[in-house]
Amino acid sequence: MPSARDRVLDAYETLLIEHGGAAVTLDAVAAAAGVSKGGLLYHFASKEALAAGLLDRLRDRSAADAEAIRNAPDGAVAYYVRTSAPGGAAPGGLTRTYLAVLRLADSTTAGQAVRDALARVDADGFAALLDELHDPVLAWLAQLVGDGLYLRTLTGTPLPPDLSVDDLLARMRQYAPPPA
Structure with missing residues (x-):
């Protein structure tokens, strides 16, 4: 409980x-x-302390997710893309907390603290992808693909018909093969 x-x-x-x-x-x-x-x-x-608690939760969940990215059996890119896609949310509530923080950013004077926390989530994911890919451009491309899928998750937009995350990963692997 x-x-x-x-x-x-x-x-x-x-x-x-x-x-x-x-x-x-x-x-x-x-x-x-x-x-x-x-x-x-x-x-x-206070309400400000509550917002700060939510930002702490976001940072904690992001750090845990970055560790899961690094330790994913099928590789960082596959984990990042799969958990960003609709229906593939990362364990630990990161998606839900991230969405709540986005809503908080719309309506609070704590804007800089919110932006800092969101930047930390971005940096955690990028660093974990870079650990596998060793190329900052490829890591950023993988992150952008994941971000696009994540936006679809947050908005409830389905994937294009007749395409799957596996199709996307197969094409991405042509440019960024999984770790040996």
């Missing part, structure tokens, strides 16, 4: 995703998390 702190962050993510940051209040987060407002304030003393 998740801790009260995690339940609060889960509820905050849900409210951000469903309603946007402007509609989220501490009372609404406490109610959605099933904790008292005092219980919420014990973990997060």
Whole structure:
């Protein structure tokens, strides 16, 4: 069972995703998390502290995902592309937290902190891809492909008909073969 702190962050993510940051209040987060407002304030003393907690969660999940990218049995590129595609979300809630942070960026004065956290996620993924590919241009291309698939995931846009992630990876492997 998740801790009260995690339940609060889960509820905050849900409210951000469903309603946007402007509609989220501490009372609404406490109610959605099933904790008292005092219980919420014990973990997060303000709405700004709650946002900072979400950014910390994003950084932690990004670091865990970067490690999973590096250790993926079928290689970093395949993992990155597969988990970026619709239906292939990375384990650990990174996609959900990332989407909530994007919604937070739309409605907060914490803009620089949000941009810094998103830049950290980008840097983690790039570094993990570079570890496998050893070519910054190929790593960036793989990241851009993953980013495009990730956008489809976030917006619910399906892949083109008669094409699959495996088709995409097969073509990408012509330019960036898997590790030996």
